[in-house]
Amino acid sequence: MSAARRAGRRRSSPRPRRPLAPPQRLPAQYARLVRAATRALRRAYAPYSQFPVGAAVLAADGSIYAGCNVENASYGLTLCAERVAIHTAVANGRRRLVAIAVVGPAGITLTPCGACRQVMEEFGLQTVIIAGPRGAPAVVSLPALLPIPFTRRSARTRHAGL
Numbered sequence: 001m002s003a004a005r006r007a008g009r010r011r012s013s014p015r016p017r018r019p020l021a022p023p024q025r026l027p028a029q030y031a032r033l034v035r036a037a038t039r040a041l042r043r044a045y046a047p048y049s050q051f052p053v054g055a056a057v058l059a060a061d062g063s064i065y066a067g068c069n070v071e072n073a074s075y076g077l078t079l080c081a082e083r084v085a086i087h088t089a090v091a092n093g094r095r096r097l098v099a100i101a102v103v104g105p106a107g108i109t110l111t112p113c114g115a116c117r118q119v120m121e122e123f124g125l126q127t128v129i130i131a132g133p134r135g136a137p138a139v140v141s142l143p144a145l146l147p148i149p150f151t152r153r154s155a156r157t158r159h160a161g162l
């Protein structure tokens, strides 16, 4: 599809597709993340939902790790793209993570599920870039998505009976 045709579709849209934050021009590093997540989406294993998702995480050292959703006939075993990307980064020795991009199917604003938000918190991710293959991505802070996370500190407080 041509850029002009895409632009025409955006102009004719009756309401914004991304209610979380206004679309913005991404820094180059985040644009790389979105591209990596888009490539990962094409590798999604989603025979049950037909809902492919890609994600890519940026580590503090600048390295990028991608993931896609991986479904299972036993639905509860399905893994989200975000967790696959984060766990791949950790398996490669990266525990300080900075940002993650999430890409859903065409035109869909896809926010991470609660489980993925908690896993993002564990590894210090602060920035979530939400994108579809079309249109400008939205950049959201993790504290906006998960304002009161479960942390090691809250676990200790709970054990202390406080």
Ligand SMILES: [Zn+2]
Pocket: 080, 081, 082, 083, 112, 113, 114, 115, 116, 117
């Ligand atoms: Zn998830």
